[in-house]
Amino acid sequence: MRNTTILVGAFLLCFAGCTSPSTAPKEQSLFNGKDLQGWVSMFGGEWTAADGVLTGRNGAQWTTNPEKSGSWLRTEREYGDFTLQLEYAINARGNSGVFIHSALEKNPAFSGHEVQILDDHGQAPKKYTTGSLYDVVAPAKNMSKPAGEWNALQISCAGPHIEVVMNGEKIVDYNTDRRTRGYIGLQNHDTNAVVRFRNIRVTER
Numbered sequence: 487m488r489n490t491t492i493l494v495g496a497f498l499l500c501f502a503g504c505t506s507p508s509t510a511p512k513e514q515s516l517f518n519g520k521d522l523q524g525w526v527s528m529f530g531g532e533w534t535a536a537d538g539v540l541t542g543r544n545g546a547q548w549t550t551n552p553e554k555s556g557s558w559l560r561t562e563r564e565y566g567d568f569t570l571q572l573e574y575a576i577n578a579r580g581n582s583g584v585f586i587h588s589a590l591e592k593n594p595a596f597s598g599h600e601v602q603i604l605d606d607h608g609q610a611p612k613k614y615t616t617g618s619l620y621d622v623v624a625p626a627k628n629m630s631k632p633a634g635e636w637n638a639l640q641i642s643c644a645g646p647h648i649e650v651v652m653n654g655e656k657i658v659d660y661n662t663d664r665r666t667r668g669y670i671g672l673q674n675h676d677t678n679a680v681v682r683f684r685n686i687r688v689t690e691r
Contacts, residue, residue, distance in 0.1 A: 516561065516670070517686040524562055528590075531557030531674035540683045542582065545674030558585065558594060560671040565690065569642045570670060572686040578633040580605045582681035583620065585671030586641055586648070587664065595620050598668045601641055601650055601658075603681065605633040617650055617657045625650065625657035636684075644691065 516524060519538035527533060532544040546556035565587075576582055582603040588594030600620040607630050609615055617625035617639075629652040631637050640651040645666055650658035672683060 511689045511691050513687050513689045515687055517683070519684075522559070525559050526562055527557070527559055528671075529557045531559070533559050533674065538684050540672070540686070542672065542674035542679070542681045542683075545676050545679055547676050556676070557674045558671045559674065560585070560588070560590075560594075560669040564668050565643075565670055565688065566667040567644045567691040568670075569640065569689045569691070570687070571638075571640045571689075573636050573638050573684050574603060575634055575636050575682045576603055576605050577680040578605055580633065580679040580681055581675040582679055583673040583675070584639065584641065585669065585673065586643060587666060587668035588671050589665065589668055594669070594671050595673075598665050599648065599662065600673065601639070603673070604630065606630055607632045611657075617652045619648065619650075619658060619660060619662075622662075623658060623660050625652070627655060627657055629653045629655050629657055 517540055521535050522533060530546050531542060534541050583600040584603065585594040586599050588598035591597065599622065602614060602616055602618045602620045604616045606615050606628065609628055611624045611626065611628045612618065613621050613624045615625065615628050616630035617628065638653050642649040646661045648658065648660050648662055649656060674681065
């Protein structure tokens, strides 16, 4: 009986050790640091890649009209449940954002959601300040750093549940009634914005 118990225990340990790595979610890079491979430009804007940084300039003017959209950069395919991690820096008076679960039709900020990015360090949190789900829910805190400094952003989606963590602090915890699958996108809001992204990674679940 003792030998049988030992063999069963060894089998279970081997099974756990052999299956865990293959079933665990794997983090993947969405940006290779040198070009726009894996991304599709939508409606103009100027996007360049060099030295590990993806930069957006000269974006088209945006509007809150859900029938219209401006320039953005999107992933080649759609994502459902995932955790997205990236770093960004925005110029003085700059305006950008990260889209999640967006469609190709109409404005991606409204077909899915936009996590807002602004030069608004120190401002009170509202439904349009940095870290908000734009025009839907304000962040618990405005965690944005001064213009030009790098910020860490993490967005997690599981079904209708969305969490946003900025610079180490959870600022959004929300259940949506919008799409739960769609494109990940980077906004290039207008001609005044210069936004930089780096270390863009996604883990699907």
